[in-house]
Amino acid sequence: MTDAAPPIRALVADVLHDIIVNGNSLDHALEQARSCAANSNVAFLQESVYGVLRNYYALCSTLDGLLKRAIKPRDAPLKMLILAGLNELLNMTTAPYAAVDQSVAACDALGRRWAKGLVNGILRATLRQTSNALTRVTSDEIKWNHPAWLISDLARDWPQQYPAILIANNQHAPLTLRVNRLRGSREGYLELLCRAGIAATPTLIAPMGIHLVKPHSVFELPGFEAGLFSVQDEAAQLAAPLLDCHPGQRVLDACAAPGGKATHLLEQAPDIELTALDCDPKRQQLLAANLVRLRLSCAVMVGDAAQIANHPAHGNYERILLDAPCSATGVIRRHPDIKMHRRPRDISEFQVRQLSLLSAAWSCLVPDGQLLYATCSVLAAENDRVIEQFMTANSQSAQSVSISEEWGIGTQFGRQILPGEHAMDGFYYALLRKAGTAVSSS
Numbered sequence: 001m002t003d004a005a006p007p008i009r010a011l012v013a014d015v016l017h018d019i020i021v022n023g024n025s026l027d028h029a030l031e032q033a034r035s036c037a038a039n040s041n042v043a044f045l046q047e048s049v050y051g052v053l054r055n056y057y058a059l060c061s062t063l064d065g066l067l068k069r070a071i072k073p074r075d076a077p078l079k080m081l082i083l084a085g086l087n088e089l090l091n092m093t094t095a096p097y098a099a100v101d102q103s104v105a106a107c108d109a110l111g112r113r114w115a116k117g118l119v120n121g122i123l124r125a126t127l128r129q130t131s132n133a134l135t136r137v138t139s140d141e142i143k144w145n146h147p148a149w150l151i152s153d154l155a156r157d158w159p160q161q162y163p164a165i166l167i168a169n170n171q172h173a174p175l176t177l178r179v180n181r182l183r184g185s186r187e188g189y190l191e192l193l194c195r196a197g198i199a200a201t202p203t204l205i206a207p208m209g210i211h212l213v214k215p216h217s218v219f220e221l222p223g224f225e226a227g228l229f230s231v232q233d234e235a236a237q238l239a240a241p242l243l244d245c246h247p248g249q250r251v252l253d254a255c256a257a258p259g260g261k262a263t264h265l266l267e268q269a270p271d272i273e274l275t276a277l278d279c280d281p282k283r284q285q286l287l288a289a290n291l292v293r294l295r296l297s298c299a300v301m302v303g304d305a306a307q308i309a310n311h312p313a314h315g316n317y318e319r320i321l322l323d324a325p326c327s328a329t330g331v332i333r334r335h336p337d338i339k340m341h342r343r344p345r346d347i348s349e350f351q352v353r354q355l356s357l358l359s360a361a362w363s364c365l366v367p368d369g370q371l372l373y374a375t376c377s378v379l380a381a382e383n384d385r386v387i388e389q390f391m392t393a394n395s396q397s398a399q400s401v402s403i404s405e406e407w408g409i410g411t412q413f414g415r416q417i418l419p420g421e422h423a424m425d426g427f428y429y430a431l432l433r434k435a436g437t438a439v440s441s442s
């Protein structure tokens, strides 16, 4: 930050405007804003932005109840400032009068000096009432802080579990590490953390996972640059063991960037011949940097996996990981902007892409080879329904392999982890084997 840094609450309003009104991603908007904020304000910026996104529908309802006239669309940044002020008063621990005064002061930086009285009035009125009196729960959107279409899709797919999913989606996610087994043991790294005064516990299921009790920047943790660990949710750490790669096997990671699972595959079985393919060159640069940091290597290729037949990565693979692009409805707690950005039609569009990626990847699998299909979605349309359609269209060659694990919920074709189970993200896995009699199309 510099002396000219904008007041932090104006920056929060700008970031929220960028995400909610302009449709930019939370990650992108925050990355830009962090460089404009004083170091001491970054934690506040993040907590405030995440908090508004998590509580968005209830905060809008509270604001509507306090306004005589709706805020005009051209004053959307002002609306964001007030929502952030309400969130601060209702859900954060900053001193209430500082929250009011600083929100009022931020009107100048937003070019809306005229609105100081309005902001002051709304936030002071909020202080005079209890939160129950403020927020009238008149819809499921307000009750669960999710869009109605997503609530109804989750209720359809998970009639027993959907309330717990919705609650988990609005909670904080833990920071989870995966220790690089080629550079040390989990016990050894826990010891290093303990010596550095960083509280941590081993994950219950993933053998190399560690939960940190409090979030930290990776640069504050021992051995990041030396490749001792990666940041990876525990649910994502279950992919590499499921694919069960053996030394010398040719393995394709068809949607590999930024390499969380590809690097795990290499840590588990360094002698495989891994090809890491992804269509996004920038994300492939991140993958390449992760390989260097973790002291690993594999073939890194940029290309469209749906067109793999025309790409040098086409070949005979014994193992394929297809970590498909998806709605990311299993990781809303990490990316609460997904609630604002996804539309119902996105789900069927993802389904079409997933099926086409699956068919293309299948053409590279040798007889008796195995393909692991993974998504961070909790919607059946992107999970069991994709596998079902694929199995129907490939009934001669595709066999479903049962995943015998204790974690998750067994579904028709795979296993679904719902967000919050053992503090994990929502993830789906299905394992397919190519019938030994089928002829590879390479």
Ligand SMILES: C[S@@+](CC[C@H](N)C(=O)[O-])C[C@H]1O[C@@H](n2cnc3c(N)ncnc32)[C@H](O)[C@@H]1O
Residues within 6 Å of the ligand: 254, 255, 256, 257, 258, 259, 260, 261, 262, 277, 278, 279, 280, 283, 303, 304, 305, 306, 323, 324, 325, 326, 357
């Ligand atoms: C869920 S992310 C993969 C995460 C990665 N496996 C990991 O563990 O770090 C999905 C990836 O699919 C890539 N992708 C989307 N469509 C693709 C396509 N047609 N061909 C190749 N990659 C694609 C995206 O660029 C994105 O990096």
